Amino acid sequence: MTWSGPRRGYHHGNLREALVQAAVTLIGQHGPAGFSVAEAARLAGVSPGAPYRHFRDAEALLAEVARQGFERFADMLARAWNDGAPDPLRAFEALGRAYLGFARTESAYYAAMFETRLVAEEHPGLQAAGDRAFGVLRAATERLIAGLPEGRRPPALMVALHIWSMAHGIAALFCRPDRSRRKLPMAAEELLEAGLLIYLQSLGLAGGGPAGSR
Amino acid sequence: MTWSGPRRGYHHGNLREALVQAAVTLIGQHGPAGFSVAEAARLAGVSPGAPYRHFRDAEALLAEVARQGFERFADMLARAWNDGAPDPLRAFEALGRAYLGFARTESAYYAAMFETRLVAEEHPGLQAAGDRAFGVLRAATERLIAGLPEGRRPPALMVALHIWSMAHGIAALFCRPDRSRRKLPMAAEELLEAGLLIYLQSLGLAGGGPAGSR
DNA sequence: AGGTCATGTGAGTGCTGCTTGCATCACGCC
DNA sequence: GGCGTGATGCAAGCAGCACTCACATGACCT
Structure with missing residues (x-):
């Protein structure tokens, strides 16, 4: 040790x-x-x-764990995104898999980050680290939708929030230890990927445009 | 007694x-x-x-709170769905709002249900109650996509899981007390509704134009 | 070498929760 | 009505933790 x-x-x-x-x-x-x-x-x-x-106290220690967790999380997401290579859509899917992978393998950090009642404002650095992690997702989203024609481009922030929410929901419901409340007919990663594709398809990003438009 | x-x-x-x-x-x-x-x-x-x-111990008491929470949750969701009236899409959006509303107003039950490490198998009744709640969402989803042509109808279970995940993600990230880590540019309910519409539109369910047009 | 300061010690306080042997009550049976 | 029995609640004891403080240690600097 x-x-x-x-x-x-x-x-x-x-x-x-x-x-x-x-x-x-x-x-x-x-x-x-x-x-x-x-x-x-x-x-x-x-x-x-x-x-x-x-x-200072137990909470401060917990907050430091969460902070370091967010740093690792941001690093891992950035590595998965890999600056959009080989292409934005594929990189984005890798990002999603990384999200779930983190919840699985770095379970303890994830718990400190999301399953405690820490008030970010009270722990300097925690807020910033969280912002950095979300920033990776947000930047990736911006890049992903950059190719859309101006009129049909939804707000990047909203899209990022949608995707984050879905990833977080799947992670919380199906990737936590002993939290496997429900037997899934597919791996969580596949579930997320399918969800992403359906969502992005509606924006005209994945697999040839919205289903209704052809 | x-x-x-x-x-x-x-x-x-x-x-x-x-x-x-x-x-x-x-x-x-x-x-x-x-x-x-x-x-x-x-x-x-x-x-x-x-x-x-x-x-028997603290966990058993917590499990009973969670079980009752799932029962209430199922009731509330069923009321919101209202058997698909006035029309499935509208009822489905009401379902989504109810989900977030529950996380907000029945915060304590929600915490017992989702923010603890209860193992459902160890507490008889808990699993069943959870299944009942999810069953409402699943049945609603089935009804919603029933009108789609056979060939373009995705598995109802998958769709239900996607929607549940997004709702849960938004609830966990933005509807929990003091968990408001990030300032949202919109209400959580609007965020969920927009996400639902984008997702469902891809399936050919929510008419209208692309996402940004709301 | 000597001084200084960060760092860890160990005893100690106050609090909180869990456990367990015992007291008390409800109720069926005669 | 009296009584035995099991269910239900009580209270004291015990354990563990958060946190404090006066003191010991040794790293580092001059």
Whole structure:
């Protein structure tokens, strides 16, 4: 557990980050409500009071987990989007898959980001990190609809919100651990891709225009 | 079991239901993680140990709240759908508004239903109640797409899942208390309605022009 | 070497919730 | 009506956590 472990001695060396990792582990195991500062300290091999040198309270630690989650999330989405290569539509689908993949594989971060009641305003950096993540999706959306004729181009923000909502809904309903309330006839990724295609087709983007128009 | 009086001396009379109501109140105030059996008992005016005569543990109480929530949810959705009157599309939009409305006004139930880590299989009745709620949406979807020509009719289950996901996503992201992470340029209800129209238009259901024209 | 400061310790406080053995009540049976 | 029995609620004890504070430690700087 000692990362760049120069300090086996009294000082931990990088306790702040170790606590964040401990919190991630605990959240992954017991959900966002099942972690405590004391247990995170225990997991980091440090006394129960030590965390308070780095975080004002439990919520601050949780907020840091969420913040780092948004950063990773933004990175992952940006990597998937890959600046629109090989073509915007394909890249956009990759973005969608990445969204669900994050909810699955980075389950603990996702929980801290979306399944807690953190007030973004109270934790500087959290809001910004969230904005950055959404910004990736929004920029991709803008690029995607850029080719549409002016008159038939819906507001990019609205489209981005629609897509985010659908992705988030699918993630929340079908990609969470033990939250698999319903047996799906298809993989969540396919469900999202199909939904995206139907939606985008209506805008004239996927598969040859709206169904009604031909 | 005497269901008449609220308090008949020593025995509470209907403690089980009183505890559920207390839990709803607490969840509404402090979120799904911020309730405890002890505090529910306090609110119901009994000692901390009493609830355990009626619920095996805190999770069982939470599950009962969720189950009742799904029942209410199903009722509310069915009322909004109103058997497809005055016409399926309009009724379907009412359904969508009802979904968001429930997330808003019955916030505590919604939290118990969707913002906890309950495993449906472990709580008999919960799964069934959830199925009933989804059944309303699914039946409405079937009715909605019934008019489409056979060859261009997508699987009703998939369509229902898409719509549920979008509604749930919008509810989770923009209708939850203090979860208003992002300032919306429009009401959540309008966002959902626009999304529905775009999606359904692609199936050949919602007439009119392309998305931006609303 | 000596001073200084960030960092972790360990004891401690107050609170909250869960558990359990016991008291009390409701009700059927004679 | 009296009584036994099971259901229901009580209260005290116990455990765990958030958070504080005075102090110890050792890293780093001069």
